[in-house]
Amino acid sequence: MIDDLYSARILTLAANLPHAGRLPAPQGTGERVAKLCGSRATVDVTLDEQGRVAEFAQDVKACALGQAAAGVLGQSVIGASVEEIAEARDAMFAMLKSGGEGPTGRFQDLRLLRQVADYPARHDSTLVSIEATLEAVKNALTARTRLAGAA
Template identity: 80%
Template sequence: MIDDLYSARILRLAAELPHAGRLAAPEGTGERVARLCGSRATVDVTLDEVGRVRDFAQDVKACALGQAAAGVVGQVAIGASLAEITEAQAATVAMLKSGGEGPVGRFEGLRALRQVADYPARHASTLVALDALLEAVEAAQSAGTR
């Protein structure tokens, strides 16, 4: 059963981590840690004139599921609005915890992690990158940069 969780697609996403590293001058930073397993994501962003993510970097130390989710987030974060990120985060939580279908639109790739719903101990690690992105964008907007 656990082998189904770590499918070839999940492992491929985990191996491809776009925008790895940190930004030199972020406008907002978010950091999340999954207490149960220690998976951690730190996300830096800058925003454009309308509040969408202009530049993005992530430093992720996580299990394969956290890395896979970060891989999806890294592919689509640039250009995302706070509303899109908030909707994706809520839809991902619903997918993991209450049988929801998962995000649509730009973050739809997170649906690849739908089977994680059957493993509650893995939920937090699956969410660290997306939660850190949301926190970083909120921090940038709160700082009055946009």
């Protein structure tokens, strides 16, 4: 069963992390750490005029499952709204914790990690990148609101 968890597709996603690194001038940054294993994701974003992700960079130090989730996220996040990211995070959480179907739309490939549900110790590491992304986008939107209010 553990071999199924670490399938060739999961390992390929983990090895090819899109948008790795940091942005030179992010509008928002988010960071999450999985307390149990120490997996960590730091995400930088800039937003377009509609508040959608325009630029994205991620620095992820995680197990193969956390890296794979970050790989899917990196392939899909450009153009996403805060609502889409929150919905994907909620669907991912439900998939891991309570048998939900998983994310749909642009983030549907996160369903590849459905088998992680059987390994509760891996749930947090699988969620760090999407949690950090949601935090980064929220921080960027908050900063934009503050700047607009100061103008």
